[in-house]
Amino acid sequence: MSDITSLESELINALAQLDEDRVYDLVRKTLDSGATSEQILNDMNVGMQKVGTIFESGEYFIADLMFAGMIYRSALDVLLPPQTSVSSVKKGRIVIGVVENDIHDIGKDIVVCLLSADNFDVIDLGIDMKPQAFVSAVQRYHPDIVMLSGMMQIARDSMQKTIDALKNAGLRDQLYILLGGGCVDPDILDYIDADAAAMELSDTLEKCNAYVSRRYQ
Amino acid sequence: MKNLVIGCRTLENELLAAMKLCEKTYTVRWIDARLHNVKEKLNHSLQSIIDSAQDYDRILMATGFCGNAIDGLKTSRIPVIIPRVDDCTSLLFNSCKNRQAHAGSYFLTEGWLRGDSNIWAEYQYSLKKYGEKLTQKIFRTMFEHYRQIALLDTGCYPIAPSLAQAQVIADTFSLECAVIPVTIDFLTQLLNGPWDSERFLTVLPNTEITASDLTVTC
Known part of the structure; x- marks a missing residue:
């Protein structure tokens, strides 16, 4: 156990220091030492939080944040190889997209990767998706969950418009609508009519799992 | 009325041009564009300016909502007026x-x-x-x-x-x-008034800005 703790600590620091090769190496070693994917994912999230803190201090630039996101995304491929996640029965179906007028998708891509690895059937609509695109996707794919992602502040308006479009199409009540991305803050549900909002990756996974568990109990 | 303007250095050319066009000589407190990278830092910097503006009758913010960095700001005994745009790019596009x-x-x-x-x-x-x-x-x-x-x-x-x-x-x-x-029309309107509620958020004295206030103009 102490080895795992030590390796996890090294992994957190390697990610915080943006040491790409070392991150991949430590993910493999930590997995080999018996840590679960969830533990390692939590470690990487702690590492990303450290990156954010260093950025806030002014030591890191936006290029560093981008690089951190790229390392994180690639580390998931090491952590969650496809064969570990294959199951004929999916937990549930999710339609996800970056809402209209926003094109920032690194966070969304990471969430798609995590949810797919966690055995959800994920339909990724892409970026800058109009409300009608979500309506059409819901009509076509009949998902359990719709995830609206956005980074820019204007994305909040698009989120509400998307939810309104789903309501007008008579689809709202059958869906669990989850908001995510940089535009999400703790108060967002006060003025956007979604079911939940997630500010952390782990929170996203937990909320999706909790919902499908309730739905298919 | 004695107005204080809060301006971002990224819009320095445009704000100074608008002041000249409107023949206003308001004092400007400039904020560093780098503060935008961290919402909390920008919020603290703006709050500090608001708190120290005791000798004025009104604050005009030549900014947008700046990624909601203005969420949680508290006015003192004077009102604060802010264009209803998400950021300063939309300000220059006039919507x-x-x-x-x-x-x-x-x-x-x-x-x-x-x-x-x-x-x-x-x-x-x-x-x-x-x-x-x-x-x-x-x-x-x-x-x-x-x-x-x-x-x-x-x-x-x-x-x-x-x-x-x-x-x-x-x-x-x-x-x-x-x-x-693009234009500086939004800035000249901010400097001249009137501030209709469609295009400007007027925060009354001793009030906290909340998320529900932050609706943008289309």
Whole structure:
């Protein structure tokens, strides 16, 4: 156990220091030492939080944040190889997209990767998706969950418009609508009519799992 | 009425031009554009200016909502007036909707190019730290969904030198380069008033800005 703790600590620091090769190496070693994917994912999230803190201090630039996101995304491929996640029965179906007028998708891509690895059937609509695109996707794919992602502040308006479009199409009540991305803050549900909002990756996974568990109990 | 203006250095050319056009000589407290990177820091800086503006009758914020950094600000005994736009780019487009017509554009002005945390400075930093190959990868990811570098021609600075810089940036990132004419109408309206509630958020004295206040004009 102490080895795992030590390796996890090294992994957190390697990610915080943006040491790409070392991150991949430590993910493999930590997995080999018996840590679960969830533990390692939590470690990487702690590492990303450290990156954010260093950025806030002014030591890191936006290029560093981008690089951190790229390392994180690639580390998931090491952590969650496809064969570990294959199951004929999916937990549930999710339609996800970056809402209209926003094109920032690194966070969304990471969430798609995590949810797919966690055995959800994920339909990724892409970026800058109009409300009608979500309506059409819901009509076509009949998902359990719709995830609206956005980074820019204007994305909040698009989120509400998307939810309104789903309501007008008579689809709202059958869906669990989850908001995510940089535009999400703790108060967002006060003025956007979604079911939940997630500010952390782990929170996203937990909320999706909790919902499908309730739905298919 | 004695007005204090809070202005962002990125819009210095435009705000000073608007002041001249409106024949206003209001005091301006400038905020550093780098504060935008961390919402909490920008919020604290704005709160500090609001708290210290005891000798004025009104604060005019020549900004947008700046990624909701104004959420939670508390006014003192004087009101604060803020354009209902998400950020200063929409301010120059005179509405969020006009800006949205240019999706896929990375916007620049002379003020942005002058700032020491601009995209070119980021690129130079990355080259030094990560080398050519990795920097190309990082910036390809960063600009994956952008199609052009768009220099906003506000009419408040000589366009040629900034356009030359914008062209270099566009060429480096394999993007198109465009010049888009915009206006300082929102700024002149802010300086002159009146401040109709469709286009301006008026925060009354001794009030806290909450998320529900932050609806933008279309």
